[in-house]
Amino acid sequence: xxxxxxxxxxxxxxxxxxxxxxxxxxxxxxxxxxxxxxxxxxxxxxxxxxxxxxxxxxxxxxxxxxxxxxxxxxxxxxxxxxxxxxxxxxxxxxxxxxxxxxxxxxxxxxxxxxxxxxxxxxxxxxxxxxxxxxxxxxxxxxxxxxxxxxxxxxxxxxxxxxxxxxxxxxxxxxxxxxxxxxxxxxxxxxxxxxxxxxxxxxxxxxxxxxxxxxxxxxxxxxxxxxxxxxxxxxxxxxxxxxxxxxxxxxxxxxxxxxxxxxxxxxxxxxxxxxxxxxxxxxxxxxxxxxxxxxxxxxxxxxxxxxxxxxxxxxxxxxxxxxxxxxxxxxxxxxxxxxxxxxxxxxxxxxxxxxxxxxxxxxxxxxxxxxxxxxxxxxxxxxxxxxxxxxxxxx
Amino acid sequence: xxxxxxxxxxxxxxxxxxxxxxxxxxxxxxxxxxxxxxxxxxxxxxxxxxxxxxxxxxxxxxxxxxxxxxxxxxxxxxxxxxxxxxxxxxxxxxxxxxxxxxxxxxxxxxxxxxxxxxxxxxxxxxxxxxxxxxxxxxxxxxxxxxxxxxxxxxxxxxxxxxxxxxxxxxxxxxxxxxxxxxxxxxxxxxxxxxxxxxxxxxxxxxxxxxxxxxxxxxxxxxxxxxxxxxxxxxxxxxxxxxxxxxxxxxxxxxxxxxxxxxxxxxxxxxxxxxxxxxxxxxxxxxxxxxxxxxxxxxxxxxxxxxxxxxxxxxxxxxxx
Numbered sequence: 001x002x003x004x005x006x007x008x009x010x011x012x013x014x015x016x017x018x019x020x021x022x023x024x025x026x027x028x029x030x031x032x033x034x035x036x037x038x039x040x041x042x043x044x045x046x047x048x049x050x051x052x053x054x055x056x057x058x059x060x061x062x063x064x065x066x067x068x069x070x071x072x073x074x075x076x077x078x079x080x081x082x083x084x085x086x087x088x089x090x091x092x093x094x095x096x097x098x099x100x101x102x103x104x105x106x107x108x109x110x111x112x113x114x115x116x117x118x119x120x121x122x123x124x125x126x127x128x129x130x131x132x133x134x135x136x137x138x139x140x141x142x143x144x145x146x147x148x149x150x151x152x153x154x155x156x157x158x159x160x161x162x163x164x165x166x167x168x169x170x171x172x173x174x175x176x177x178x179x180x181x182x183x184x185x186x187x188x189x190x191x192x193x194x195x196x197x198x199x200x201x202x203x204x205x206x207x208x209x210x211x212x213x214x215x216x217x218x219x220x221x222x223x224x225x226x227x228x229x230x231x232x233x234x235x236x237x238x239x240x241x242x243x244x245x246x247x248x249x250x251x252x253x254x255x256x257x258x259x260x261x262x263x264x265x266x267x268x269x270x271x272x273x274x275x276x277x278x279x280x281x282x283x284x285x286x287x288x289x290x291x292x293x294x295x296x297x298x299x300x301x302x303x304x305x306x307x308x309x310x311x312x313x314x315x316x317x318x319x320x321x322x323x324x325x326x327x328x329x330x331x332x333x334x335x336x337x338x339x340x341x342x343x344x345x346x347x348x349x350x351x352x353x354x355x356x357x358x359x360x361x362x363x364x365x366x367x368x369x370x371x372x373x374x375x376x377x378x379x380x381x382x383x384x385x386x387x388x389x390x391x392x393x394x
Numbered sequence: 395x396x397x398x399x400x401x402x403x404x405x406x407x408x409x410x411x412x413x414x415x416x417x418x419x420x421x422x423x424x425x426x427x428x429x430x431x432x433x434x435x436x437x438x439x440x441x442x443x444x445x446x447x448x449x450x451x452x453x454x455x456x457x458x459x460x461x462x463x464x465x466x467x468x469x470x471x472x473x474x475x476x477x478x479x480x481x482x483x484x485x486x487x488x489x490x491x492x493x494x495x496x497x498x499x500x501x502x503x504x505x506x507x508x509x510x511x512x513x514x515x516x517x518x519x520x521x522x523x524x525x526x527x528x529x530x531x532x533x534x535x536x537x538x539x540x541x542x543x544x545x546x547x548x549x550x551x552x553x554x555x556x557x558x559x560x561x562x563x564x565x566x567x568x569x570x571x572x573x574x575x576x577x578x579x580x581x582x583x584x585x586x587x588x589x590x591x592x593x594x595x596x597x598x599x600x601x602x603x604x605x606x607x608x609x610x611x612x613x614x615x616x617x618x619x620x621x622x623x624x625x626x627x628x629x630x631x632x633x634x635x636x637x638x639x640x641x642x643x644x645x646x647x648x649x650x651x652x653x654x655x656x657x658x659x660x661x662x663x664x665x666x667x668x669x670x671x672x673x674x675x676x677x678x679x680x681x682x683x684x685x686x687x688x689x690x691x692x693x694x695x696x697x698x699x700x701x702x703x704x705x706x707x708x709x710x711x712x713x714x
Contacts, residue, residue, distance in 0.1 A: 048553075236692055239690075327536070334677065351540070
């Protein structure tokens with residue numbers, strides 16, 4: 001009995017190994033992004049994100065010459081705190097430091113019996129003490145990247161520092177209003193919501209109408225029309241982009257929310273109708289017959305029977321379309337561009353035009369992923385169900 | 395869609411069905427059907443659609459007359475001197491790259507997806523494991539592009555903050571510029587695509603695997619078949635229709651793929667793909683004729699899949 005269980009466990013070891021290895025490959029890149037977005041900018045560019053899990057790196061020169069008296073953290077002597085910037089600013093060059101070390105303190109040699117560091121080692125110590133994360137307990141994590149990304153800060157330091165010194169760029173006021181700065185991710189978040197919510201509701205509403213007709217109403221050409229619809233599901237968006245953007249330019253719909261809503265509705269519909277019709281068609285026909293015998297009109301049946309019963313399909317479609325529109329770049333790029341930037345546009349613009357630093361890119365990317373992740377983990381069931389119902393979407 | 399399941403009493407009013415269809419039909423004809431026809435027309439014109447394409451031909455250069463934009467789309471960047479030059483240059487064009495994408499990404503997503511679906515079925519933390527693999531489907535290609543751009547980061551100094559180059563250097567190798575080395579960069583981008591889409595394939599294949607009756611697999615094991623043989627000889631043939639659907643869906647997705655390339659390399663360093671090329675022709679070079687010709691070629695490639703989809707739909711309806 002026992003041996004069976006051991007054998008069973010052993011036979012599964014390779015399986016566990018492969019599964020867990022694959023999971024790590026899938027998680028680690030995203031995890032690295034999250035960690036990086038929370039690190040101070042100097043740290044991001046000088047060490048890999050995985051180093052946050054190792055203890056504070058100890059500088060060998062500092063450990064050899066200074067740590068015995070000043071302590072590993074530089075704070076052991078209260079009247080000579082090496083983490084105090086006012087103290088250390090006087091010794092920002094190795095020659096200054098060496099001069100200090102040669103002097104006596106209270107009649108005793110500074111270094112006691114320890115030999116003086118070489119100029120090379122002294123330079124090493126100076127640069128080590130300059131690092132904010134060096135001796136001091138400088139924070140390893142910060143939220144300033146997120147603030148900077150939200151307000152659209154583009155300087156070389158941080159938004160908070162610039163504001164503290166009154167050196168902010170002209171389009172920032174250092175008040176809560178900055179979160180609506182058109183260059184920032186805060187405004188882009190609102191724009192993304194304004195694009196996504198109507199572009200999710202409209203196609204579902206129209207698809208419910210059409211799905212009802214395809215499933216329960218009789219008309220000529222029903223089958224042929226639906227077959228065409230199935231074909232339309234895989235038409236690439238690129239095929240229609242140019243005529244529509246030319247038309248929008250003529251009627252002034254370029255850069256408007258209405259233009260994007262309508263375009264997403266058009267491309268969301270074939271799949272939405274397909275799913276809706278298949279779902280409604282699987283409902284028992286007695287239900288509808290009974291309602292009609294009671295004298296209900298089509299409209300009453302649609303409002304009071306179809307919509308409540310179709311809720312599972314509506315939930316699936318809603319999540320699908322929401323994620324699709326929220327994550328879309330191409331349509332936003334063509335029809336909205338920089339006038340009302342959405343999150344995906346803002347991030348791609350940071351990469352392609354500004355060469356923004358990792359501290360901003362990682363924070364911005366994570367901000368854009370926040371809402372989809374919440375939606376995904378909360379409604380995973382509906383998402384998967386919608387995908388299984390018809391695995392093709394333009 | 396059999397008409398017989400419509401109750402008789404509901405067959406009243408010839409207008410009502412069309413009222414329900416009207417909003418959807420208007421939006422779809424305006425945003426899909428009409429623009430498609432318009433795109434075909436524009437692809438035979440010049441850069442702003444004011445004159446036929448043949449007027450853009452230069453004297454002494456090859457010219458395909460009205461199909462000039464298609465000549466440019468299909469032959470630009472390809473050296474026809476010999477088969478060898480053709481072969482080498484073809485793989486650097488957007489079509490060659492798309493072919494690499496189709497082969498490697500479809501094989502990667504379907505292969506890993508199927509393997510993971512089978513393995514995850516045997517562990518207790520299956521739901522969690524599948525959620526992790528599926529998670530990239532919820533985030534944008536742009537977000538995924540940033541995640542992986544950071545993994546691929548190439549530092550010119552000693553310190554490598556990109557995970558991949560850090561691993562390479564700690565193993566004693568030289569850091570590699572993953573995004574700008576031709577040959578490697580397209581593969582690196584395809585890895586991102588695989589990372590995103592494997593969850594999709596896994597979910598659908600996993601559902602198919604679970605519908606295979608346990609008795610069949612048990613019977614095979616009793617007959618002495620190894621797990622490996624049972625998988626290939628029994629499981630795979632049963633779920634073959636689903637595998638084919640997943641493959642065709644993936645091929646269509648790959649053909650339309652735009653965001654990853656746009657964000658990570660912008661189509662530079664020989665990583666261009668059809669969808670990004672269309673964007674470049676239209677919105678960077680402002681050439682309507684060339685941009686639409688690329689779009690038409692894209693749809694021509696997809697037509698067989700449209701046919702396949704409709705055929706599958708008809709077959710499904712007959713068995714309803």
